[in-house]
Amino acid sequence: MRKVVIPANLAPPQDWLTEAQTLTQALMAATTDEEREVVIGQHEKLWRDDRVRNWLLERFNNKCWYTEAQESVSAYHVDHYRPKGRVSDVEKLNPEPGYWWLAFDWRNYRICGQLINVKKSDVFPLVSGHRASATMAGSLALEAPALIDPTTDDARLISFEMDEDGCRAVPAPGADDEDCKRVKATIEVIGLNRLDRLNAKRAEVWKDCHEQLAKYTSASGAPAALKKLMRAMAIEALKKRVCYESEFSSVAEACVRKSGTLLQQAQVFG
Structure with a gap:
């Protein structure tokens, strides 16, 4: 996996950002899950909008951010790294409320091949600790996701090697036991070796x-x-x-x- 670099001074087009910020404010003002689901459901086209989708694609030369494939896997989706709906662990048990407040936050988007995105679904395990909350400032920074984020330096934890089945994703040399577990969880969750x-x-x-x-x-x-x-x-x-x-x-x-x-x-x- 290769780290996707987005300079701090870059952002999607301002007209798209304005719409996204307005919808995020509407989500924060909603008082029930049902109200939030309506806002997200009625405006799901926004994260598929070419204004943001093309901008994200340009950041990594039209490659899937998880696999680095250019149309080798499937069509591209805009994935929510932290699922916007309900989330579950690797076994898809114990579902919990998702990260609804990030539904229109482009910083939570990752360009992703369709088959990878379908496999990932709403699975988002944590190494330990509690999930972030919309009401707790700074909680995202304190969260410990098991799924490796391609926009961070942790992307280097995933390496590759050849075997009889082709070239497969593996933990990088020198990764400690905890990082190896994260790599293996990531490979399983997004199906890096199944295609x-x-x-x-x-x-x-x-x-x-x-x-x-x-x-x-x-x-x-x-x-x-x-x-x-x-x-x-x-x-x-x-x-x-x-x-x-x-x-x-x-x-x-x-x-x-x-x-x-x-x-x-x-x-x-x-």
């Missing part, structure tokens, strides 16, 4: 990077000028694979870090 096509697409990137690393190594026996050219071309190809805009860049990075020499890593990431 054969997704595993295969990631495998293609991994194999290409592995081939570039091999080309770099095989250049050792070539004449000096050719050796320099072959290595430069391999490094250039790898740099393109790991750059922020590329599809499955986190897979490419994992391959270089796990299969490349220290010199190759320094040249790709330096």
Whole structure:
């Protein structure tokens, strides 16, 4: 997984923000769950609006924020990272009220492939502690979600490796026991390894990077000028694979870090 970077000075178009803020105020003014459900139900088109949807897509070069796939999984949805309706744990037991006050808050939105979003549904487990509340200021910052958020540095906790079934998501090397549990919960909740096509697409990137690393190594026996050219071309190809805009860049990075020499890593990431 790759962290999606949204600079602090950027926000969706102001006309969309104005509508969203008005609806959030209406939600906060509602006195019953039924009233809030009506507000959300009547205006659900707002988070699917192209003004915000296209703005979010541009932030990550039209990639799913959870998988880094560009139309390799399914159509794109605007996912509520914290579910707006009811929420449940991984076993889908013990449902609780959702984060209704975030229904029109773009900071709770994540671009997500349809099949990933359907799998995620309203599951949002916590590591421990209490859920945030609309009436408790700062409670979101104190909450401990198990589901890894692609807009945070925790995205690096999910890495990849090859096996007989393709390229699969795994905990990053060095992750402690608690973080490994979070990674495994995230893989399960959003189905990072359940789609054969997704595993295969990631495998293609991994194999290409592995081939570039091999080309770099095989250049050792070539004449000096050719050796320099072959290595430069391999490094250039790898740099393109790991750059922020590329599809499955986190897979490419994992391959270089796990299969490349220290010199190759320094040249790709330096």
